Amino acid sequence: MTQDPLSAFENNIAPPLKIRVLDFWGRLGGGLPRIPLYTLLAAPLGVFILYAFSQGWFFPAPFPETWTTSAFERVLSDSRTLTSLRDSLMIAAAVSLLSLVIGFPAARALGLRQFRGRQAAWLLLYLPTVVPPLAIGMGLNILFLQIGLAGSLHGIVLAHLVPTLPYVTFTLAGAFARYDEAYEFQAWVLGAGAWRTLFTVTLPMIAPSLAVAALFAFLISWSQYLLTLLIGSGRVITLPVLLFSAASGGNPVTIAVLALVFLAPPALVIVATARHLHGGEIREQY
Amino acid sequence: MRDRLIFSPWLALAPALTIIVLLLGASLAYGLAQSLGLMSGLNESSFSLRAYADLFSGQGIAGREFWGSLGFSLWVSLASTLISAFLALLLAFWLSGSRFDTLALNSNLAFPHLVWAIGLLLLLSQSGLLARWAASLGWISMPAEFPVLVRDKYGFGIILSYIGKEVPFLALLIISVLKTQPDGYNLVAENLGASRWQRIRYVTLPLVLPALLSGSLLAFAFIFSSYEVPALLGVNYPRMLPVLALRFFNDPDLSARADGMAISLVITVITLVVAWISLRKGEQ
Numbered sequence: 419m420t421q422d423p424l425s426a427f428e429n430n431i432a433p434p435l436k437i438r439v440l441d442f443w444g445r446l447g448g449g450l451p452r453i454p455l456y457t458l459l460a461a462p463l464g465v466f467i468l469y470a471f472s473q474g475w476f477f478p479a480p481f482p483e484t485w486t487t488s489a490f491e492r493v494l495s496d497s498r499t500l501t502s503l504r505d506s507l508m509i510a511a512a513v514s515l516l517s518l519v520i521g522f523p524a525a526r527a528l529g530l531r532q533f534r535g536r537q538a539a540w541l542l543l544y545l546p547t548v549v550p551p552l553a554i555g556m557g558l559n560i561l562f563l564q565i566g567l568a569g570s571l572h573g574i575v576l577a578h579l580v581p582t583l584p585y586v587t588f589t590l591a592g593a594f595a596r597y598d599e600a601y602e603f604q605a606w607v608l609g610a611g612a613w614r615t616l617f618t619v620t621l622p623m624i625a626p627s628l629a630v631a632a633l634f635a636f637l638i639s640w641s642q643y644l645l646t647l648l649i650g651s652g653r654v655i656t657l658p659v660l661l662f663s664a665a666s667g668g669n670p671v672t673i674a675v676l677a678l679v680f681l682a683p684p685a686l687v688i689v690a691t692a693r694h695l696h697g698g699e700i701r702e703q704y
Numbered sequence: 705m706r707d708r709l710i711f712s713p714w715l716a717l718a719p720a721l722t723i724i725v726l727l728l729g730a731s732l733a734y735g736l737a738q739s740l741g742l743m744s745g746l747n748e749s750s751f752s753l754r755a756y757a758d759l760f761s762g763q764g765i766a767g768r769e770f771w772g773s774l775g776f777s778l779w780v781s782l783a784s785t786l787i788s789a790f791l792a793l794l795l796a797f798w799l800s801g802s803r804f805d806t807l808a809l810n811s812n813l814a815f816p817h818l819v820w821a822i823g824l825l826l827l828l829s830q831s832g833l834l835a836r837w838a839a840s841l842g843w844i845s846m847p848a849e850f851p852v853l854v855r856d857k858y859g860f861g862i863i864l865s866y867i868g869k870e871v872p873f874l875a876l877l878i879i880s881v882l883k884t885q886p887d888g889y890n891l892v893a894e895n896l897g898a899s900r901w902q903r904i905r906y907v908t909l910p911l912v913l914p915a916l917l918s919g920s921l922l923a924f925a926f927i928f929s930s931y932e933v934p935a936l937l938g939v940n941y942p943r944m945l946p947v948l949a950l951r952f953f954n955d956p957d958l959s960a961r962a963d964g965m966a967i968s969l970v971i972t973v974i975t976l977v978v979a980w981i982s983l984r985k986g987e988q
Contacts, residue, residue: 452805455795458868459812462823465833469826477831477847480840524720527713539717546728548922548979550929552946553972556953556965557731560743580727583720641816644931658818665822665936674826677819688814 463681469674493675498660503679506640506657509571510683513578513639514632520579521586521631528587529594543587546580554580555648562649569653577649578642582635589634593627626694633691637684732972739965755962759970766952766963769943774970776942780859781928784866789920791867792874796882796912797904799875806879812872821865821933828853828861854937861937862944870923877919881912914985921982929975945971 469475470489472482493499527533528540546554558577559568567573601623605615621628643658650659661676737743741752758764762771799805815823827833835850844850854861889911893903934944943951945967953964 451798456808459808459872461827462815462820465823465826468833477836478839480837520719520723523716527716531713533713536713539713539721542721542724544983546724548925548976549728549732550946550968550972550975552929552931552949553735553968554728554731556949556968557733557735557738558727559734560738561730561734576723577727579723583724587720637814637816641818643818658816661822662818662932662936665825670826673822677822681815681819684814684816 466674466677466681469670470678472671475671489671489675493672493679498655499676499679502655502657502660505571505654507683509574509578509646509656510636510639512571512575513582514635516575517579517582517586517635518628518632521583521590524583525587525590526594529591529597530599543584545584547584551581551642551644555645559648559651563651568649569651571654573649574646574654574656577645578639581642581645582638585634585638586631589631590624590627593624597624629691630694633687636687640684735965735969735972739962739969741959741962752962755966758963759966764963766948766960766967769941769948770967772942773945773948773967776859777928777945780862780866780934780944781924783859784863784870784927785920785924787863788867788870788874788923789916791871792878793912793916795871795875796878797908799879806876809872809876809879812869813876815869817865817869817930818932818936820869821936824861824865824868825854825936828864829855855939857939857942859934859938859942859944862934865933865937866923866927870927874916874919874923877915878912881915882908885911918982918986921978921985925975925978925982928978929971 468482471485471487473484473486473488475482524539524543528536528543555577562568562573562577567576601619602615605619610618641658642656643662646654646656647659650656657676657680661673661680664673664676734743739755741754742749755766758767759770760767762768799809825832829835830847830850830852832850835844835847838844838850839846853864885908889907890903893907898906929946931946931950934947935950938944938947949964949967949971951964952960952967955961955964
């Protein structure tokens with residue numbers, strides 16, 4: 419008598435059903451107390467979604483009576499939103515790229531070399547993470563007015579580099595501390611030039627950290643409110659500036675739509691780099 | 705080639721250091737100069753310690769509010785930090801780092817403080833979501849009956865907003881420390897007859913405390929010096945120091961700039977001292 423292969427599988431390999439059921443309830447029991455925690459963590463997003471898609475939602479009603487995307491259409495066809503979205507994206511992209519290019523050699527030196535004054539260089543680069551943006555922005559305000567950088571995208575990009583450079587440099591320095599330079603030497607022995615070594619050996623090897631560093635720079639620049647306000651002199655209205663002014667006295671539906679529009683790019687960037695994140699890396703300033 | 709690869713590290717550091725030193729140095733130098741009455745944009749700008757004298761003696765329009773604001777800032781920052789640290793500790797011991805929990809906590813870090821505060825505003829204001837639910841349950845009959853939870857004079861809304869952001873931050877910090885600790889200590893303690901509570905009290909807690917202290921100080925420094933959340937969730941009086949600083953910096957009366965700058969530098973000094981202690985504690 420030949421045994422049905424499937425039942426053989428169930429008898430021998432699969433655990434008895436009873437245990438699996440118990441395991442399921444056990445897990446659910448462990449998961450149940452987490453429900454309030456997850457509710458709290460998701461609450462702001464839930465509120466934004468409720469308000470953003472609501473129409474004529476008057477006070478005592480617990481939920482919107484009609485759901486609509488008309489608020490989205492209204493806000494997204496407003497030229498102020500589009501301009502601020504464009505400016506925010508351009509600034510954050512430029513800041514990410516520039517801080518990678520400037521932070522890369524610095525990180526290489528900090529991660530691979532031991533030299534006199536290394537600690538001092540590290541401390542100098544650490545300083546912008548703890549000096550309040552308020553003080554940086556207020557101090558730079560007059561200077562940038564004098565040299566004609568106030569109210570321009572260039573000025574804002576330059577100012578954003580102050581908070582982003584430390585994070586980019588330290589992230590990449592961490593990668594270089596675990597990096598073996600012998601690979602570069604080998605490429606050189608095999609006849610590769612400096613640029614070729616950079617693009618075919620060095621950059622691919624630290625690619626995950628490059629992605630995380632770019633994510634930091636993007637997030638910090640994207641969410642920067644005070645520096646932009648103080649350097650932009652009211653002439654450059656980025657998305658956080660627009661959102662803040664809406665929140666100080668606008669209608670809740672517009673605020674919610676703007677908040678969702680503001681959250682979308684960071685969410686996309688985080689998802690794109692998620693597999694390189696190990697948790698706890700997105701730091702305080704953002 | 706080999707020579708070029710081991711180029712002077714200072715040359716590689718030069719671009720980054722130049723930008724940081726120039727911009728940070730210039731901002732602090734200009735800030736200091738303006739707090740001393742120089743470069744105020746006025747014709748007769750001359751060196752004076754008036755702004756500082758006013759602040760510390762509690763005189764003048766900015767000075768009258770200064771000590772109250774400082775106290776309010778300390779209250780909000782301390783309360784937020786202490787409550788967050790305590791809750792983070794409980795959360796970290798309870799969750800102990802499953803993959804999904806870590807992901808959920810990380811997702812909170814993806815919310816900028818500004819957006820988190822706005823979410824709270826829509827949730828807790830007197831015509832917000834919770835007020836609507838309370839009304840439809842018949843607990844209140846009009847918005848004004850809902851308790852003032854945001855934009856209140858005690859700073860509860862501000863504290864609540866910071867707790868929501870700092871608890872996940874600190875909990876992730878503790879979880880990452882717990883992950884790197886070997887199980888050995890706990891096993892030895894268990895073998896020696898330590899109860900679950902004793903193991904937490906004498907083994908785990910001492911292991912995570914330095915990191916928690918360092919992280920909490922950093923959180924304190926951040927809360928003490930940030931503007932957006934108190935500006936959105938606070939009231940006109942009392943105001944936290946950053947809100948007060950920007951108010952006088954933007955005053956149409958240019959001589960008030962010195963006061964704004966002086967307040968901003970007081971904030972910076974306190975923040976740097978706290979951050980320095982955090983750095984020292986983190987090294988241990």
